[in-house]
Structure formats: structure tokens, C-alpha cells
Amino acid sequence: MNAPLRKAGVVILVLFGLLFANLNWVQGYKADDYRTSDYNGRVRVAEYQVPRGVIEVGGQGLAINKATEGTLKFLRVYPEKKLYAPIIGYKPVNIAEVGIERSENEFLSGASDKLFADRVSAMFTGDNAGGGNVVLSVKPKAQETAYKQVTNNERGAKKGSAVAIDPSTGAVQAMVSFPTFDPNPLVSHDTEAAAAEYKKLNEDKDKPLLNRALSETYPPGSTFKVLVSAAALQEGYEKSTEIPAGSTYTAPGSGAPIKNSEAETCPGSKVTLEEALTDSCNTGFAQLGVELGRDKVMKTAQAWGFEQEDLTVGNLEGPGLPVAASHTGAMANPDGSTDQAALAQSSIGQKDVRMTTMQGALMAATVANGGRQMRPYLVQQLLSPDRRPIYNASPQTLRTPIDGDVASDLKDMMVSVVENGTGKAAQIDGFQVGGKTGTAQNAVGADDHGWFIGFAFNDKGEAVSAVCVMLENVPGGHASAEAARIAGLIMKAAAGRGGD
Numbered sequence: 085m086n087a088p089l090r091k092a093g094v095v096i097l098v099l100f101g102l103l104f105a106n107l108n109w110v111q112g113y114k115a116d117d118y119r120t121s122d123y124n125g126r127v128r129v130a131e132y133q134v135p136r137g138v139i140e141v142g143g144q145g146l147a148i149n150k151a152t153e154g155t156l157k158f159l160r161v162y163p164e165k166k167l168y169a170p171i172i173g174y175k176p177v178n179i180a181e182v183g184i185e186r187s188e189n190e191f192l193s194g195a196s197d198k199l200f201a202d203r204v205s206a207m208f209t210g211d212n213a214g215g216g217n218v219v220l221s222v223k224p225k226a227q228e229t230a231y232k233q234v235t236n237n238e239r240g241a242k243k244g245s246a247v248a249i250d251p252s253t254g255a256v257q258a259m260v261s262f263p264t265f266d267p268n269p270l271v272s273h274d275t276e277a278a279a280a281e282y283k284k285l286n287e288d289k290d291k292p293l294l295n296r297a298l299s300e301t302y303p304p305g306s307t308f309k310v311l312v313s314a315a316a317l318q319e320g321y322e323k324s325t326e327i328p329a330g331s332t333y334t335a336p337g338s339g340a341p342i343k344n345s346e347a348e349t350c351p352g353s354k355v356t357l358e359e360a361l362t363d364s365c366n367t368g369f370a371q372l373g374v375e376l377g378r379d380k381v382m383k384t385a386q387a388w389g390f391e392q393e394d395l396t397v398g399n400l401e402g403p404g405l406p407v408a409a410s411h412t413g414a415m416a417n418p419d420g421s422t423d424q425a426a427l428a429q430s431s432i433g434q435k436d437v438r439m440t441t442m443q444g445a446l447m448a449a450t451v452a453n454g455g456r457q458m459r460p461y462l463v464q465q466l467l468s469p470d471r472r473p474i475y476n477a478s479p480q481t482l483r484t485p486i487d488g489d490v491a492s493d494l495k496d497m498m499v500s501v502v503e504n505g506t507g508k509a510a511q512i513d514g515f516q517v518g519g520k521t522g523t524a525q526n527a528v529g530a531d532d533h534g535w536f537i538g539f540a541f542n543d544k545g546e547a548v549s550a551v552c553v554m555l556e557n558v559p560g561g562h563a564s565a566e567a568a569r570i571a572g573l574i575m576k577a578a579a580g581r582g583g584d
Contacts, residue, residue, distance in 0.1 A: 132156035132177075137192040137215030137469070139172055139184055141222050147172050147185065152273070160271045166264045167231050170295040171222065171405075171462060174267035178275045179282070183295075184218060184462065187396075187403040191216045191466055191474075198466065198474050216474060219465035221255035223248075226549070226578040230258040233570040234553070239563070241534070243556035245296035245441040248574050251449040251539060251547040253479040254458030256397065257578045258551075261296040298397065298407045301438035302554060305524030305564070306364045306506075307535045308385075308433030310447055313361055313497060315376050315384040317490045321357055323497060327375075329355040333367040335374060338425030342370045342432070345523065361497045362505035364521060366432050373431025378415045378422040381431060385412045387485040389446055389457065390439075397442065399463040400477050410439040433522060444537040444552030446482075448519065451498060452539035452547035455491035457482045498538065502568075507536065509565050510572040515548070515579065516541040517572065521564035526557070534563025540575040549578035 135158050139147035146168050149158040160175050162168070173183015181189055190196040194215040230246045237244065248258040269281040285293050294300060316325075329350040332341040343366065344350060350365035360368035373381050389395070390410045398404020413436025415426040429435035442460065450457040459482040466475035486494070498518030501507040506521040519538025526533055534555040542548050551574050553567040 131193060132158050134158075134194065135214035136160065136175065137194070137217045139188075139192070139218045139220065141168075141220040141227075142224050144224065146220070147175070154273060156273050159273060162267045162271075165266045165268065167227065168222070169264050169267050170261040170297065171220070171259055172267070174270045176271050176278055176282075177273060178278070183405060184220070184398065187398045187405060188218050188463065188466075192218060194469070199468060214469050216469060217467040217471065218463055219467065220462055221250075221257070221464040221477065222259070222462070223257045223578050225580075226258040226574055227260070229577040230260045230570075230574045231262075233573055234260050234555070235262045235264075237555060237566055237570065239534075239555065239558045239560065239566045241555040241558045241563075241566070243290065243296065244554055245300075246551065246553045246570065246574060247297050247441050247445040248549050248551040248578050249445045249449045249458075249460055250578075251452035251550045252458065253477075254449075254460045254482070255464065255477070255479075256460055256462050257549060258574055259295075259297050259462075261294065263290050263292045265292045295405065296554075297441040298405055299440075301408055301410055301440050302533055302556070303435075303437055303524040303526055304433040304439040304444065305522030305533065305535055306366075306369075306433055307444055307447070307520050307522035307537050307552075308431070308437055308439070309361055309364065309369045310451070310494065310498070310520050310537070311385050311388055312369050312373050312376070312381060312431050313357060314388070314486055314490060314494060315380050316357060316372060317493050318384070318486065319376065319380065323356065323358040323493050325357050326354040327357055327360060327368050328371045329353060329360065329365050329368040331367065333370050333428070335370065335425040335428035337423075338428070340425065342366050342428060358497045358500055361520065362500045364501075364506050369431050370428035374424055374428050378427050381427065382412050382415070384485070385410075387483065388450065389443055389483065389485075397460045397462055399466075399475070400459060400461045400480055401475065404462065407442050408440050410443040412437050433524060441552045441554045444535065444554065445550055448498075448537040448539045448552060449547075449550035450485060451491055451494045451518070452541070452550050453491075454488045455486040456484050495539075502538065506564065507538065507568045509568040510536060510538050510575075512540060512572050512576045512579075512581075514543060514581075515575070517575070519568065519571065521568055523562070523564045531557040531559050532561070532563045534558040534565070534567040536564055536567035536571045538568070538571050538575070540572075540579060542579060549575040551575050551578075 135149045173185045175181040175185040192215045272278040334341045395407040396404035459480045507519045522535030524533040537552045539550040551571045553571045
């Protein structure tokens with residue numbers, strides 16, 4: 085054999101070797117990836133040969149199936165359309181699912197290890213019952229009230245969100261994001277129409293596909309004063325301790341004075357800690373934050389959940405919807421020393437402080453639960469195709485940032501906010517309600533954001549709900565009053581006293 089033929093033979097052998105190696109790599113190591121890929125058409129067809137599990141609440145199907153005559157045997161249907169969309173998400177034909185449809189995809193599709201016995205049984209019986217069912221913790225009346233009130237708020241805000249939680253368990257009672265979307269067009273078997281609908285929603289400047297309750301952070305305004313109050317109480321301050329106040333305050337090294345929202349708010353040189361929270365005294369909390377120091381303010385916020393990057397809300401033993409981290413900002417000069425002006429602004433929830441609506445609800449729930457913050461969850465129960473219980477949520481303590489004494493003092497102070505101060509709009513007949521309003525500046529020339537975090541106790545002394553309502557860019561000033569009004573109605577519905 086001459087040299088050219090030998091070289092050609094060697095090249096061919098090498099190419100066959102590479103092909104063989106690639107084949108083994110694909111079959112041995114990448115098989116699962118290709119099999120489960122969102123772009124594998126055969127897998128998609130196979131998925132639709134059996135009914136997907138139902139997502140439900142209170143016996144009502146929120147994500148169900150409709151039999152079809154096409155290649156894909158079942159169409160996913162969302163009867164409540166926009167009402168639960170930020171929670172449930174959607175299960176499209178040719179792109180990845182989102183929301184609970186994604187986090188519980190294995191169980192809903194029937195592929196979960198939890199349903200192994202059901203699959204084995206089906207092999208012998210010839211039945212193919214389909215996927216497992218997911219029961220949510222949401223209270224329908226609370227969800228309906230939250231959705232109606234946020235989307236039809238009385239102040240004309242075009243964006244907002246709300247979260248309600250059971251303080252003693254962490255069960256999510258309601259979660260809404262506005263504007264939102266109807267998931268039904270996104271799961272159409274007409275994939276071109278579904279893709280066009282997704283493109284329209286994805287390019288919408290108001291971001292209707294975004295779950296604002298979990299994924300967006302905003303300056304929290306005066307709701308952050310609850311954490312500064314907690315820091316002070318842990319340092320030995322009492323509710324009756326007087327702190328510096330006044331009509332204006334300029335932090336060391338800053339030429340920008342901090343003022344109160346109203347001229348009549350804490351104009352005197354001193355005010356008690358409880359009065360400062362009740363009337364939302366900016367000058368008092370700015371000076372208090374500077375006195376406590378940057379490290380104390382930042383560490384307190386972190387102890388309550390700020391800076392956590394890995395929190396999810398879904399199944400307590402598995403995946404869930406990711407929650408964006410809330411942040412305090414650095415409050416530091418370029419050389420690393422404390423920026424006193426930034427600390428003063430941060431202590432009233434401005435500067436670089438950013439918070440999710442979920443974090444606000446967790447703060448209120450922590451106070452209502454005596455200082456214990458429960459891990460929030462949405463999945464109450466998993467049921468097999470024949471509705472046999474597979475999983476029941478068992479509440480978990482996420483953290484305990486304060487002791488019972490501090491929680492009790494904070495509760496009293498927040499009740500004073502609702503009974504005597506800025507949060508009167510949240511009052512509910514027959515309940516003891518506490519909370520904190522927040523009006524947050526966010527951009528030059530833009531209307532302020534309106535916040536309210538709060539809780540409600542029934543006449544038995546039981547904490548029935550903790551809530552956070554956030555309205556973006558509320559026209560006309562006093563943005564937090566409408567958030568407080570909505571929060572009261574949500575908590576009333578969560579307590580079983582009807583809707584709005």
C-alpha cells in the first residue's frame with residue numbers, strides 16, 4: 085500500500101473512532117438530556133398521550149385537560165384565566181413551562197419517583213392514569229379579593245402586586261401580580277399562534293409575564309422602619325424611648341436634608357420610638373439609623389431575610405418559584421467607610437434599599453408569629469392519579485430574627501400605626517390589625533410607590549393573615565393609603581369573612 089492510501093486509511097479510522105466515541109457519548113451520557121429536551125418533538129407527542137395532573141385549590145381545577153382529536157391528545161386549559169396565572173404559569177407545547185407547571189412538572193407529568201408504584205401498577209393493569217395532582221395552599225376568596233382590588237385599585241395605579249401568608253405556617257393565601265396574562269393562548273396546539281402570543285406579551289413594556297410579587301424589587305419606603313425599630317429594640321431601646329426628631333435632619337457629610345412627609349409630623353426635637361413608627365417620622369428614623377450604625381442596620385435586615393439568594397416558594401421538600409433577593413445596598417464610601425448620608429436615607433427605606441413584595445409579607449408574618457419566620461409555600465398537597473395523598477406540607481421555620489419580647493413590642497407599635505397613625509385604612513371590624521405604610525420615591529418626576537405590610541388577629545388572639553401590598557407609581561400623593569385599604573380587605577377575606 086502506498087503512502088497516500090495509508091494516510092487516507094488512518095484518517096478514515098480516526099473519523100470512525102470519533103464517530104463511535106460521539107455515539108457512545110450521546111447514548112451513554114446525553115440520552116436523558118435529549119429525551120427530556122423541550123425541543124424533542126417525539127417527547128412532546130408522548131407527553132400528550134396521557135392526561136397531565138390537575139392543579140387545584142379548594143376542589144376547583146385551575147389547570148385541567150380537555151381531550152382533543154389531534155396528534156396531541158390533550159389540551160391544557162386554565163378556566164380562571166388571569167386570576168392564578170402568576171402562580172400556575174403555563175405548560176406550552178414547544179417551549180419550557182413556567183410557574184408551578186414547571187416546578188412540579190415531573191409530578192404532573194407522572195414521571196416523578198413519587199409515582200413509581202403507580203407506573204408499575206399501570207404496567208399490569210394496562211391503565212394509564214396520567215400524572216399526579218397538585219393542591220395549592222391559596223384561599224380562593226383571598227385570591228379573588230387581592231386580584232380584584234389590585235387590578236381595579238381606586239388610585240389608578242397600572243402596576244402592582246400583593247402577597248398574603250398564614251403567619252403560623254407560611255402557607256401562601258394569595259399572590260397576585262398586575263398586569264398579568266391569560267395563559268390559554270400560550271398553550272394552544274397551534275404553535276405559531278402560541279409563539280406569536282408569547283412574543284407580544286414578552287415585548288410588552290409593562291411586563292405582564294413578570295411575577296412582580298416574587299421577581300421584582302423596589303425601594304420599600306417607610307415599611308423598612310419596622311426593621312430599624314427591631315434593631316433598636318434589640319439594642320435595649322423601649323417603645324417609650326425618646327429619639328431625636330425635628331422637622332428636618334441633615335446627616336453628617338450630606339448637604340441634602342431629610343424631611344417628613346407632612347409639616348405636622350414629629351416637629352418636636354424628641355419623639356418616642358412608638359410615636360415615630362405610628363406617624364412615620366422620617367427625621368427620627370434617619371437619625372436612629374445613623375446612631376445604630378451601618379453594621380447593625382444591615383445585619384438586622386439580613387437576619388429577617390434580606391440578601392437571601394436561594395429562597396423558593398412552592399414545595400417545601402422540592403423546587404418552587406424563585407424569589408429575588410432583597411438588598412440593603414452598601415451604605416459605604418469608596419474607601420469602605422460608612423456613608424452616613426446613605427445610611428440615613430436607607431434607614432427610611434430609600435437610597436439603594438430594594439425589597440420584594442414577598443419579603444414584605446414575611447416581615448409582617450414574623451412579627452405576627454412571635455418572631456419566628458416560617459418558610460413560605462404554595463404546594464399544600466400532592467395526590468396520586470387516584471387521589472391518594474403522596475405529600476402533605478409540614479410547616480418549617482425559616483429563621484427566628486427576633487425573640488418574643490421584641491416581637492410583642494413591634495406588634496404593639498404596628499397596631500398603633502393602624503389605630504392611631506398612617507395605616508387607618510387597613511382597619512377591619514372585629515380584628516386587631518397592625519401594619520406599616522410606606523411611600524417610596526423611585527425616579528425623578530415619577531409618582532411614588534405605595535406600600536403596606538400588616539397582619540390581622542381574630543377575637544381569639546390568633547394571627548389569621550399577614551400581607552404586603554405594593555402599588556407602583558400611584559398618581560396623586562399619599563400612595564400608601566390605597567395599599568393599606570386593599571391589604572385590610574385581603575386579610576378579611578383570608579380570615580373567612582367573605583370577599584371585598
